[in-house]
Amino acid sequence: MTWRRAIPVVGALGLTAYAVLAATAPLFLSPAAVSLLFLILYYTCLAGAWNFFSGFSGYINFGFVLFVGLGMYASVIGFVDFKMGLIPGYLTGGLVSALVAAVIGYPLLRIRGAYFAISMLALAEGARVLISTKYLTPLTRGGAGMPVLAGNLNQKYYAIFALAVCIVLATMFFARSYFGLSLIAVREDEAAASGLAVNTTAVKVSVFVGSAFFAGTAGGIHATFLHYIEPFAAFDIKYTMLSIVMAMFGGLGTVLGAVIGAFTLQLISDYVWLHFGQANITIFGLVMVCLVIWMPDGILVRLKEMGILPKTRWI
């Protein structure tokens, strides 16, 4: 059974090589290649932020783009209207999303399953419409959108790289903590967890806020990469869908699942887009179907269940 032993070794080497490449890419790669890596890392952040709450809690967030889009708008407004520096602008995006998550989390996280999913979906759509209305137009410029110029490619690249590292480390720390274990217990059996002294509401709301902060910060960084945002682009449902698919592909409730999912699927998506254009979306749908059939919890969870990887929360 040597291949069983080989998988963790090859995986660890691959991830190390990828980490070194990601850390040094701007030093020797072309701007086009750096841009591709930027997108991979951006989706690592999104999938990681989504997994941080939904992967652990089992509360499937279908309105995740709410926090991405709000983060985009908040940081762009910060840059354009308040002349913020790069890092304060990005953090503003994260903080505004976190604040909104705290306000809606308390009532919303009392409902489960399809009801939670639909409510979040509706809120995300509602936010997109609200941003375009005349009431908020003085702030958001409505459908005309907002151009933004901030930072150069390398600065943005290292910003998204740093955020991705932060999210992975935060997940690693979190998954091993009392909080992480409590949230997994909520996913497994919420009522039983509350009977075992877990304050389920407090745990759910605080991790929801953390997830929104990461999503908002990533949104802010991506907005400067795009140079221009408007409501449909900022609240594009594809950000929700890709986050879910990538997190599911890599492994729900794992530390490295988002890294693996974003890397693999963004490369595939890029390749398919180059060669088959819009077939991109169909192929993603097929990936999703295969996932649900063969690995509903993702690669890493599957490997843990097969005993190829240890059942530790570090990975």
Next chain:
Amino acid sequence: MTADSPILEIHDVRKNFGGVHALAGCGFSVGEGEIVGLIGPNGSGKTTLFNTIVGYLPLDGGRILYRGEDVTGLPPYQIARKGIGRTFQVTRIFPKMTLLENVALPTRNAAANERAHELLEFVGLADLQDEYASDLSFGQQRLLSILQVLMLDPGLILLDEPAAGVSPMMQKKLLELIHYLNEDGRTFLIIEHNMDVIMNNCERVVVLSMGEKIAEGTPDEVRRDEAVLTAYFGA
């Protein structure tokens, strides 16, 4: 034998589901250090009573006191932290968490894992501590759920049919564990349909029927009680 220093006092509790009076003014108390059996025909309100004691179901009337303190209406996690633990009729462990994680969950301090390991060792499950709980047999899951409750360091443990559906050997092991913990100062309130288990292990029995207490006493007294016979076998 009535309780002189009750650990649990249940006063006239009421719970309705639509038009059904699941608990219709039920009251009794459990003394510190007792093992009390709670019996009654199916649908008599036993599990509903457990659910109200631990805060899963809000009461429609009445009060519940734990060690003299009113715990009515508190959320489940606060009641658990005060020291009331319960297991379920259908065992509810966390399948995709390891045994160690399952047991360590209720305690937050740094020593949680060591204590959890000790408990698993005590019941002979330590070798499996890094495996998922879903890999365990039904009886082992039952044991695991009792260990989880023990991590709360509870004064009062509510067991919902602990002997149902487990092998005679596992049943013996569970009962030994209960007596061991009882000598350690923990109080038990046990729902059980297996009359041998009730008669041989409980000092006192409370009988529910239609959401009310219809009898209370030693196993022998209850066995001869007219109202109990009527409730179980009809007039």
